Amino acid sequence: MLLQNRCAAAAPGRTVRAAPLAAPRSARSAAPARRAAVAAAASAKPTAALIFDCDGVIVETEELHRRAYNGAFEAFGLTVKGEPCEWPTKYYDRLQNTVAGGKGKMKYHFSNNGWEVATADGAVAEAGRDALVDALQDKKTEIYKRIVEEAAEARPGVLELMDEALARGDVALCICSAATKAGFEKVVNSVVKPERLARFDLILAGDDVNNKKPDPEIYNTARARLGIAAERCLVIEDSMVGLRAATGAGMHCVITPTASTEDQPFCEEGAAAVVAQLAGPNYRVRLDDLFAPCPSGSGETVVNLQGMANMEGNECVVQWNANSRLAKSAAA
Numbered sequence: 001m002l003l004q005n006r007c008a009a010a011a012p013g014r015t016v017r018a019a020p021l022a023a024p025r026s027a028r029s030a031a032p033a034r035r036a037a038v039a040a041a042a043s044a045k046p047t048a049a050l051i052f053d054c055d056g057v058i059v060e061t062e063e064l065h066r067r068a069y070n071g072a073f074e075a076f077g078l079t080v081k082g083e084p085c086e087w088p089t090k091y092y093d094r095l096q097n098t099v100a101g102g103k104g105k106m107k108y109h110f111s112n113n114g115w116e117v118a119t120a121d122g123a124v125a126e127a128g129r130d131a132l133v134d135a136l137q138d139k140k141t142e143i144y145k146r147i148v149e150e151a152a153e154a155r156p157g158v159l160e161l162m163d164e165a166l167a168r169g170d171v172a173l174c175i176c177s178a179a180t181k182a183g184f185e186k187v188v189n190s191v192v193k194p195e196r197l198a199r200f201d202l203i204l205a206g207d208d209v210n211n212k213k214p215d216p217e218i219y220n221t222a223r224a225r226l227g228i229a230a231e232r233c234l235v236i237e238d239s240m241v242g243l244r245a246a247t248g249a250g251m252h253c254v255i256t257p258t259a260s261t262e263d264q265p266f267c268e269e270g271a272a273a274v275v276a277q278l279a280g281p282n283y284r285v286r287l288d289d290l291f292a293p294c295p296s297g298s299g300e301t302v303v304n305l306q307g308m309a310n311m312e313g314n315e316c317v318v319q320w321n322a323n324s325r326l327a328k329s330a331a332a
Contacts, residue, residue, distance in 0.1 A: 046172035046201065047300035048232040048291050050165050051222060051251070052158070054177035054184055056238035056258045059152050059191050066092040068144035069102070072136050075143075077120030080113045093260035100178040100212035100241050102140060106133050137180070145186045154191045155256070157279025162196065164287040170301040171291055172201040172226050178213045178241075181205040202226060214241045216248035223249060234290055234303045236278075240264050243271055252303050254290075 055061040070086050072078075078085040087095065087109075099108045110117050110129070117124045117132070124132050165173040175192075177184045184205045188197055197203065202225055204218055211217040223230050230250035237243050237253055239261050246253040247270040255266045255274045266274050278285045292304035 046170055046226070046228065047294075048170065048302055049172040049174060049201075049222070049226055049228045049234070050161075050287070050290065051174040051176055051219070051233060051235045051246075052162075053235070053237045053239075053242050054175055054187060055179055056261070057236050057242075057256060058154060058158050058175070059187055060155060060258050061148075061152065061187060062092070062096055062258060062260055063089070064147045064151060065096070065102075065140075065144060068140045068147055069105075071143040072140040075139055076132075076136060078136070079118045080110065081116045082118075085117075089260075097240050097261060097264065100214065100245075101206055102137050102180065102183075103133050104212055106136060141180065141183045144183050148183075148186050148190055152187060152191050156277045157284050159192070159196075161278055161285060161287065162192070166196070166199050168287065171287065172228060174200060174202040174204070174222055174226070176204045176218045176222050176235075178206045178218070181207045214244035214248065216245050219246055219249035219251055223251075232302055240266070240269060243269055247271075 052058055055065065066087055066089065069092075073085040073087075095105050095109065099105045107129075110133075115124070115126070115129065117129075119132070162173060165171045175188065179187075188203075202222055204222060206212055206218075209215075209217045209221055219230075219233070219235065223233060226233075231252070233249075233251040235242070235246035235251050235253045236256060237246055238256055238258050243253050243255060243266060252272045253270070255261075255271045256277050257264065257266070257274065275285065290304060291301050294300045294302045
């Protein structure tokens with residue numbers, strides 16, 4: 001059954017502590033059947049999808065991005081209203097939770113300052129604004145690639161969850177990033193590794209769509225290309241921008257926040273769950289916590305977010321949105 005271990009949904013913002021290390025009797029007795037279902041699914045066509053954002057989810061990259069932007073501004077001798085352009089940490093935290101894409105962030109910043117922008121070569125005319133942003137983005141990407149090689153590493157539990165999905169055939173595995181392809185590819189090649197990426201069902205970057213997150217286009221595109229219904233797609237995001245894109249596409253979304261996003265009201269905005277990270281000292285989020293056989297007995301796989309609150313051998317703390325469709329079905 002989809003909700004094999006039933007439990008009442010928590011009120012918004014309330015924390016639910018998952019099962020202790022000793023698995024319940026019902027879970028132990030169900031294990032052989034579940035293993036058989038997983039084995040049968042290994043050669044099946046995917047009927048559900050696990051979709052990762054990249055920046056902040058696979059890798060905590062926001063500070064790396066901030067350093068790269070400031071490096072580009074410095075390289076161009078960029079000033080705004082006569083002052084050197086530099087994005088402090090707190091300002092960048094707000095910016096990255098408000099505007100998607102590097103060019104979008106810069107245009108937003110410069111527009112809010114009346115485009116009183118100059119480089120070492122002089123003031124920037126209106127006709128040269130787009131060219132400046134393009135050049136800054138290119139320089140930022142160049143600097144970012146160098147920083148990634150020196151400092152990027154996967155967040156806990158990410159690669160393990162990916163490998164579980166790759167070992168099965170019932171859950172498609174995807175990445176949908178708002179980042180430009182040039183910077184995005186450097187991150188995933190360095191951290192996820194090309195041999196693992198080659199087995200993914202779909203990889204989309206910001207260049208592959210016309211509209212950046214929070215517009216849902218990238219997730220709608222993924223759904224269409226995969227041929228999997230939105231309600232069977234589970235997105236892992238870290239920011240409000242990403243959450244709005246995922247829910248705007250009708251998908252379920254689990255948030256693994258970073259230090260710059262952990263105070264955001266994700267549950268109130270429609271997140272099904274918020275978990276600090278995918279693995280910790282005494283737990284790891286597993287594929288069976290997120291997906292389960294369809295209760296109709298069709299043999300297909302569906303999203304099972306409620307399973308997160310009953311994880312075997314797990315001490316993960318999850319916040320549930322009581323208004324989500326799955327929480328309501330669990331409480332019925």
